[in-house]
Amino acid sequence: MKNPVRISLLAALFAALTQTAAAHSPEDNRVRIEMKGDQRCIISNGMPNHAIGDFPNSGNPHSIEEQENRFCFSANPKKNATPTDFNHQTVAIALNGIPIRPGTAESYDPHSRRGFSRHGDHRWRLEGIGNSDDFGMDMNNAHVDHRGYYHYHGVPKGLIKTSKGSHIGYGADGFEIHWIGDKARSGWKLKRGERPSGPGGAHDGTYVEDWEYRPAAGDLDQCNGGMLNGKFVYFVTATYPFWPRCIWGTPSSDFMREGRGHGGRRGPGGPRGRRGPPQGHFGDPPLDRFGYPPR
Numbered sequence: 125m126k127n128p129v130r131i132s133l134l135a136a137l138f139a140a141l142t143q144t145a146a147a148h149s150p151e152d153n154r155v156r157i158e159m160k161g162d163q164r165c166i167i168s169n170g171m172p173n174h175a176i177g178d179f180p181n182s183g184n185p186h187s188i189e190e191q192e193n194r195f196c197f198s199a200n201p202k203k204n205a206t207p208t209d210f211n212h213q214t215v216a217i218a219l220n221g222i223p224i225r226p227g228t229a230e231s232y233d234p235h236s237r238r239g240f241s242r243h244g245d246h247r248w249r250l251e252g253i254g255n256s257d258d259f260g261m262d263m264n265n266a267h268v269d270h271r272g273y274y275h276y277h278g279v280p281k282g283l284i285k286t287s288k289g290s291h292i293g294y295g296a297d298g299f300e301i302h303w304i305g306d307k308a309r310s311g312w313k314l315k316r317g318e319r320p321s322g323p324g325g326a327h328d329g330t331y332v333e334d335w336e337y338r339p340a341a342g343d344l345d346q347c348n349g350g351m352l353n354g355k356f357v358y359f360v361t362a363t364y365p366f367w368p369r370c371i372w373g374t375p376s377s378d379f380m381r382e383g384r385g386h387g388g389r390r391g392p393g394g395p396r397g398r399r400g401p402p403q404g405h406f407g408d409p410p411l412d413r414f415g416y417p418p419r
Contacts, residue, residue, distance in 0.1 A: 148188055150174050150286075155221035164298065165196040168221020170274060174282025177262025184260025189272025193221060197376040201298035203356060207347050207370040211249070211332065214275070214379045215368055216301055216358070218283055218293040222266070223275045226367040228252045228259070232322045232331065239323075247333065248322040252277035253366060254329040265366075278366045279303075290352075292360065297373025299349070300357040308350065308359035311342030335364055347372060 153173035158165045170191030179187050195217040211227040218224060228251070233244030238258065240250050253265060256278075260267050265278030276283070283292055284303055293301040302308075312335045315327040319334070327334035337346045344350045347370040349358050358368045 148172075148176055152190075153220060155219075157219075159199065160196065162199055163196045164199040164294070165194060166217050166219070166221055166294070167195075168193045170221065170223075172222050172264070172266075172274060172282060173220045174264070174280075174286050176264060176266070176274065176282070179260070179262075179268050181260045181262075183257050184267050186268045186270055187272055188268050188274050191271075191273060193217075193223065195223070195376070195378045197294060197296060197378065198298035198373065201295075201373040203372040204374065207372050208375055209370050210296060210375065210379075211369045214296065215371065216293050216295045217379075218276065218280070219287070219291070220283060222280075222283070223273075224293065224367050225275045226252060226277050226365065226369060227332070228255075228277075234323075245322050248319070249332040251329060251332050251334070251364070253364070254331070254334075276367070279360055279362055295358050295368055295371050295373070296375040296379035297371045298376070299371070299373055300355075301360060301367070302352055302357050303360045304352075306362065308344060308348075308361055309342035310344055310348060310361040310363050310365065311338050311340070311346070312336070312364045313338050313341050329364065346370065 148171060150173050152171040153169070154171065155166065155168040155173075158167065168191075170193050171188070176188065195214075212229060213227070214223045214225050216224040228249070229242050230240045230250040231242070231244035231246045232248035232250070233239065233241040236244065240255075252259060252261070256265065259277075261277060264276065264280040264282045266274060266276045266280060268274045287303070290302040290304050291300055292303050295301055314329060314334055315336050318324065318326050319331075323331070329335070344359055344361070347358065347368045348361060348365060349356060349368065349372060351357075356372075358371075360367055
């Protein structure tokens with residue numbers, strides 16, 4: 125005789141998986157690019173134009189939700205003398221309207237159950253792709269945060285597959301971002317030896333500080349920038365840092381922590397009607413409106 129409890133559990137599991145898979149369709153993507161004087165703007169609902177993984181999953185308890193994203197930036201960017209670090213912020217926006225945030229807000233924390241937290245040792249910042257399972261990344265090296273905000277950390281296979289050319293996005297300063305595969309080689313390499321403090325052990329890519337830039341090791345600068353068809357652009361690379369972690373131009377305020385570019389969820393739970401303070405990715409203490417601990 126068949127066990128009715130087991131059958132019910134299996135049916136519930138199948139229904140949950142079906143519901144998760146059906147929660148997003150590439151046809152849900154809504155994005156447009158507008159020119160406003162000397163500014164180029166990408167406006168989207170935050171839903172990608174390609175298949176995504178299951179959310180929630182074992183490493184991520186959140187579900188994808190529509191957003192009201194608006195990122196405006198210079199249409200005529202110029203390089204400054206020195207770059208600006210952008211490792212913990214939205215460094216770029218893809219042409220399909222999905223933000224790029226390669227860094228994380230977590231650091232090594234021996235007192236945390238997970239071994240890292242937003243209040244840990246900031247000398248050892250957790251690298252997203254080096255800990256993709258812990259963050260519940262999907263096949264596009266992306267996941268969602270506590271707002272249902274889908275964003276890329278590494279090379280997004282779905283975006284590259286649906287792109288019509290090498291141009292796949294713009295940096296926070298307005299310079300183009302291109303994917304040309306292994307024709308663009310990053311100069312970032314793992315450090316030799318072992319970590320002198322914090323978690324100890326070999327430099328294996330778990331932390332941002334495991335990496336160092338060696339100009340002779342690649343053909344791109346420290347921000348993954350280089351020349352393409354006579355103009356300066358950034359490149360996505362298959363190896364660290366994947367996306368730029370710094371930018372040469374002047375960043376748009378829409379990409380900054382308090383920038384309006386992040387928009388927020390649509391409906392009563394959005395930025396104009398949020399119910400209570402947002403929580404961290406995985407139940408950490410309350411964060412600011414963009415997922416960072418308050419200063």
